[in-house]
Amino acid sequence: MTTTGTRTDAVGRTGVWLVGARGSVATTAVAGCAAATGGLHPPTGMVTETAPFAFAGLPPLASLVFGGHDTAACPLPKRAETLTVAGVLPHGLASAVAAELRAADAEIRPGGPLPGDTRTEEELISCFAADLTDFRIRLELDRVVVINVASTEPASGGAGLPPSSLYAAAALRAGCPYVNFTPSTGLRHPALADTVAASGLPHAGRDGKTGQTLLRSVLAPMFLQRALTVRAWSGTNLLGGGDGAALADPAAAAAKNAGKERVLADVFGHAPEGEVHIDDVPALGEWKTAWDHIAFEGFLGSRMVLQTTWQGCDSALAAPLVLDLARLTARAHEAALFGPLADLAFYFKDPEGDAPAGLADQYARLVAFAARLGEAR
Numbered sequence: 001m002t003t004t005g006t007r008t009d010a011v012g013r014t015g016v017w018l019v020g021a022r023g024s025v026a027t028t029a030v031a032g033c034a035a036a037t038g039g040l041h042p043p044t045g046m047v048t049e050t051a052p053f054a055f056a057g058l059p060p061l062a063s064l065v066f067g068g069h070d071t072a073a074c075p076l077p078k079r080a081e082t083l084t085v086a087g088v089l090p091h092g093l094a095s096a097v098a099a100e101l102r103a104a105d106a107e108i109r110p111g112g113p114l115p116g117d118t119r120t121e122e123e124l125i126s127c128f129a130a131d132l133t134d135f136r137i138r139l140e141l142d143r144v145v146v147i148n149v150a151s152t153e154p155a156s157g158g159a160g161l162p163p164s165s166l167y168a169a170a171a172l173r174a175g176c177p178y179v180n181f182t183p184s185t186g187l188r189h190p191a192l193a194d195t196v197a198a199s200g201l202p203h204a205g206r207d208g209k210t211g212q213t214l215l216r217s218v219l220a221p222m223f224l225q226r227a228l229t230v231r232a233w234s235g236t237n238l239l240g241g242g243d244g245a246a247l248a249d250p251a252a253a254a255a256k257n258a259g260k261e262r263v264l265a266d267v268f269g270h271a272p273e274g275e276v277h278i279d280d281v282p283a284l285g286e287w288k289t290a291w292d293h294i295a296f297e298g299f300l301g302s303r304m305v306l307q308t309t310w311q312g313c314d315s316a317l318a319a320p321l322v323l324d325l326a327r328l329t330a331r332a333h334e335a336a337l338f339g340p341l342a343d344l345a346f347y348f349k350d351p352e353g354d355a356p357a358g359l360a361d362q363y364a365r366l367v368a369f370a371a372r373l374g375e376a377r
Contacts (some may be wrong), residue, residue, distance in 0.1 A: 012142035014059040015135055016326045019167045020150030021068025021108045027079045029317035030066050034100035037062045045320035048327050056370040057377045058327040067107030067135050071114055086286045088315050119335040122159055127170055128170030145329045146171035147179040147322055148186055151246040163201040165189040172199045179325045179334045180205030202332040204341040207349040210317040211310045212290035213260050221358035222265040229297040233264055234274035236291045240284035262350050266357035288314050321347050343369035
């Protein structure tokens with residue numbers, strides 16, 4: 001299949017190392033990449049496969065090689081079968097891309113720390129970094145991009161580095177660009193600030209924008225630009241699966257909600273009245289429903305309400321974005337860019353660097369970034 005985002009002069013391969021490599025998002029990304037590469041399904045949802053990115057010099061989908069860390073033992077082919085039953089993957093796809101799933105699963109290494117793990121933080125970081133280096137050298141990869149797609153961890157507040165920061169530190173030590181697609185701490189731990197600054201590596205994050213916040217980043221600028229006063233903005237999320245279970249922890253939910261609320265504060269200059277609630281509903285499985293209730297005021301004090309409902313499969317929404325970010329970050333590394341990639345704010349609830357909050361402005365900046373990457377070839 002011919003895709004607009006594929007460069008024809010590439011001969012190397014790019015590693016994509018997924019933290020949480022046996023989870024729903026990672027499995028969907030690996031299966032989806034294989035399906036798009038093999039012409040089994042179109043790359044729907046992949047922004048990097050649209051015309052503005054055709055000449056950015058991005059690594060082709062066929063050049064991506066997957067591996068990762070995980071504490072789970074369920075192999076990717078079996079996980080893909082489970083996602084098929086759940087309606088995430090189309091029937092027959094798991095069998096059609098079984099070879100690619102097995103190849104990726106063979107490159108997954110044990111994560112940590114596991115219960116009873118006696119290794120120090122330094123030992124864990126060294127072990128994870130060694131896995132990354134081995135992956136790159138053994139498979140003769142041009143570079144490896146590390147992307148955190150693991151379950152949300154509670155907001156960091158205790159002593160020591162949380163798991164997400166251990167993986168992030170390992171990425172820097174191995175010389176790998178890093179993307180945090182989760183609300184977890186990752187590179188933002190204060191103890192890593194000097195290491196990040198000295199790394200000379202591009203990095204992006206935090207918390208992928210796939211549903212409710214995506215819609216907020218469109219609607220909030222609309223109210224501002226039309227000079228309508230938002231009096232209150234409340235939201236509720238119902239979700240199941242691994243995310244639902246993880247976010248049942250109030251501390252993890254607080255980390256998630258911080259990103260959801262940031263877009264409103266950034267657009268309006270203050271946080272409107274209202275909160276976001278997250279409820280774990282196991283019966284929903286891999287699907288989620290998000291409601292927003294927006295109370296606003298118009299001309300002569302007229303009080304009005306806008307309500308929205310978003311229903312979707314988070315893994316299917318997230319996976320193409322993960323593939324986009326892998327390609328864009330790898331190209332940024334190839335172009336010798338370093339530091340926070342604020343131009344990738346389009347993909348995140350809580351983006352790095354100085355970036356606009358509205359989706360339209362973020363998209364314009366992303367397209368301009370793609371053009372600069374093309375010029376740097």
